[in-house]
Amino acid sequence: MGVEEEYFLVDPGSGRISAAAGRVLARARAEPGASDVLTGEFTRHQIEARTTPCATLAHLRTELSAVRRAAARAARAEGLRLCASGTPVLGEAAEATERAPGEEAGDGAWGTPVGDHPRHRAGVAQYRAMMGDFAVCAQHVHVHCPDRECAVLVGNHLRPVLPTLVALSANSPFHEGRDTGYASWRSVIRQRFPCLGPPPYARSLAESARRAETIAAAEAMLAPTLPFWDVRPNPRLPTVEIRCPDVSADLEGAVCLAALVRALVAEAIGAVGRGDPGPRVGAEELRAAYWKAARDGVTGNGVDLATGRAVPAAELARALPTRVEGPLEAAGDRQAVHAYVRRTLVDGPGAALQRAAAREAGPPGAVRRLVAATEGTSAKDP
Known part of the structure; x- marks a missing residue:
């Protein structure tokens, strides 16, 4: 068996998603082995990690832990954090959206910063406004x-x-x-x-x-x-x-x-x-x-x-x-x-744990809890 996981990239201060996948993946390519397990996803708010085939639970645990660490290191090197949530807890960060060369805001993606892959562009052309909030992990x-x-x-x-x-x-x-x-x-x-x-x-x-x-x-x-x-x-x-x-x-x-x-x-x-x-x-x-x-x-x-x-x-x-x-x-x-x-x-x-964190500290608290769990760090870490 093998596993693929998708993660959001979030700003550590606001907890909002950041369209910085290009920078994070470029950083990962400089790390030995990371370029083999990390790739882009439909939006530039996300990256994907994948394990090799595993025969045992222990092997899968080791592999998945390693790819999460590699993804977290690349994100942190760009001033971001890794967040494993099925949907964005908060919206997009206020900073300027990273875009491919020559790409205008939205670029036919109904405001969504789409990843640099022909299939992603084809999806936007085919499904149109349905893709406007299609950032899911x-x-x-x-x-x-x-x-x-x-x-x-x-x-x-x-x-x-x-x-x-x-x-x-x-x-x-x-x-x-x-x-x-x-x-x-x-x-x-x-x-x-x-x-x-x-x-x-x-x-x-x-x-x-x-x-x-x-x-x-x-x-x-x-x-x-x-x-x-x-x-x-x-x-x-x-x-x-x-x-x-x-x-x-x-x-x-x-x-x-x-x-x-x-x-x-x-x-x-x-x-x-x-x-x-x-x-x-x-x-x-x-x-x-x-x-x-x-x-x-x-x-x-x-x-x-x-x-x-x-x-x-x-x-x-x-x-x-x-x-x-x-x-x-x-x-x-x-x-x-x-x-x-x-x-x-x-x-x-996970949904119940997100809500429990949000009751204590609002949706940003849920993001902090998710980041801590995804990266294997303490929720109190800065």
């Missing part, structure tokens, strides 16, 4: 899969549990200074796009590809070979990629969530090998369960998509590692993953 988990056909069928098996992964990882209650009332506002922003969110059910890779071609023909997807569904065969790597979680400021939480995802994929691969194509869950019911998880996280009721009944979200969360005891035990991850779920149900996901 995720955790993507890659798990090795035998082939792309299997990866599509694995997606069928994972579809019913994706809302619970959203609830466990929810870490975006604020958006530009406002409490949205949601645990994962990032999920809400993504759900308005026709090609984001849970993947459609598909009986084969060919069926999935035909659907992607139809959506791309309607200009609702950039390219049929690059769907952005929450479970997809990665277009370049021999993995199935799970994209629904918010990025976690807590390193241990990020590592354990990845281990849980790996176990779910391992269980699904076994089912596919036995000829099980996965349960048919209606798209409407699945989107409703997503919305409920995005609003409430692990509190209140969630939707049990196997029965169609409302059940406590905590019950769904506790059931997730229980259903994959075998793969967790085989990987040596059982104890750590169960402890992660118990801890999340007691303390709440």
Whole structure:
């Protein structure tokens, strides 16, 4: 398994996001090894870090800690801090926005400083004002899969549990200074796009590809070979990629969530090998369960998509590692993953911790807590 994480760059004084990715990445390129693990993202408020493939929880923990340290060093060298939150807690810093040579303010991006990549520019041209606040940070988990056909069928098996992964990882209650009332506002922003969110059910890779071609023909997807569904065969790597979680400021939480995802994929691969194509869950019911998880996280009721009944979200969360005891035990991850779920149900996901910090010191206090957790420093550090 491997992990990609996206982070915001924030001003340490105001806590506001800063469009300085170009400077930070240039700084990282001067550090041995950092240029291999850090890259740009859709906006210049963000950077992305990636691990190498890892076989054990300990290896992933070491890798993810190292890439976070490299990213934090590069950000600090430019007078900024690293903040792992699904959405910006506060708006953009007041200083002049960094722009590419010859780029005017907004540059067709509806005010958003877009990263320097043709795909990002194409997204702005295609989706227009929908991209105006599309600055979101995720955790993507890659798990090795035998082939792309299997990866599509694995997606069928994972579809019913994706809302619970959203609830466990929810870490975006604020958006530009406002409490949205949601645990994962990032999920809400993504759900308005026709090609984001849970993947459609598909009986084969060919069926999935035909659907992607139809959506791309309607200009609702950039390219049929690059769907952005929450479970997809990665277009370049021999993995199935799970994209629904918010990025976690807590390193241990990020590592354990990845281990849980790996176990779910391992269980699904076994089912596919036995000829099980996965349960048919209606798209409407699945989107409703997503919305409920995005609003409430692990509190209140969630939707049990196997029965169609409302059940406590905590019950769904506790059931997730229980259903994959075998793969967790085989990987040596059982104890750590169960402890992660118990801890999340007691303390709440990242959204609850953000709100607790904001009650004490307002949204800037939430940013300080996020930066401290992301960088592994004390919240009292200057």
